[in-house]
Amino acid sequence: EAEVAQSPRYKITEKSQAVAFWCDPISGHATLYWYRQILGQGPELLVQFQDESVVDDSQLPKDRFSAERLKGVDSTLKIQPAELGDSAMYLCASSLGTGRADTQYFGPGTRLTVL
Amino acid sequence: DAKTTQPPSMDCAEGRAANLPCNHSTISGNEYVYWYRQIHSQGPQYIIHGLKNNETNEMASLIITEDRKSSTLILPHATLRDTAVYYCIVRVANRDDKIIFGKGTRLHILP
Numbered sequence: 001e002a003e004v005a006q007s008p009r010y011k012i013t014e015k016s017q018a019v020a021f022w023c024d025p026i027s028g029h030a031t032l033y034w035y036r037q038i039l040g041q042g043p044e045l046l047v048q049f050q051d052e053s054v055v056d057d058s059q060l061p062k063d064r065f066s067a068e069r070l071k072g073v074d075s076t077l078k079i080q081p082a083e084l085g086d087s088a089m090y091l092c093a094s095s096l097g098t099g100r101a102d103t104q105y106f107g108p109g110t111r112l113t114v115l
Numbered sequence: 116d117a118k119t120t121q122p123p124s125m126d127c128a129e130g131r132a133a134n135l136p137c138n139h140s141t142i143s144g145n146e147y148v149y150w151y152r153q154i155h156s157q158g159p160q161y162i163i164h165g166l167k168n169n170e171t172n173e174m175a176s177l178i179i180t181e182d183r184k185s186s187t188l189i190l191p192h193a194t195l196r197d198t199a200v201y202y203c204i205v206r207v208a209n210r211d212d213k214i215i216f217g218k219g220t221r222l223h224i225l226p
């Protein structure tokens with residue numbers, strides 16, 4: 001069964017450093033989502049792509065976060081500089097993207113710890 | 116804000132059916148009911164979804180009331196591996212919008 005791949009699974013960094021997370025969606029999925037999950041809470045959307053275009057980045061802290069999906073396939077989420085409050089699980093999800101509430105499938109996540 | 120209400124936690128004995136309720140009294144006619152679960156330190160896992168009719172797959176059954184204001188997720192024979200947080204979510208049928216997660220129900224399967 002096809003799965004969403006994410007790397008790394010765990011990342012420890014010091015504040016003010018730069019970090020990057022990678023996501024490879026299920027083949028053929030046009031829509032890609034990055035969510036952030038703080039411990040004890042549900043995931044919240046950071047950014048949504050349709051192919052290579054950003055559809056929703058209203059909750060992305062643009063002063064320090066950036067996301068790209070250059071060829072409309074895999075995606076990278078970057079934080080520079082990292083802050084203590086960025087410690088969280090970063091989840092990538094993908095869906096077919098037909099515009100009809102397609103099921104979103106999530107990857108295993110990247111657990112970020114900022115010291 | 117999430118448009119669903121779920122109990123914060125539930126217990127179920129191993130081997131028994133786990134029935135997880137969800138209230139979505141403001142659901143619109145074009146909104147699906149989706150269920151996901153999240154096992155500790157893993158990404159959310161899709162379970163099942165429905166619009167009006169009851170649905171069943173290899174993981175669970177979804178029972179939606181006739182007025183669509185509430186639903187129940189049924190895990191027919193719960194195992195220890197079913198211990199997780201279960202999220203009930205409503206999604207508009209004709210858009211690929213983000214999922215808005217609530218607090219979910221923490222299900223404990225007891226040996």
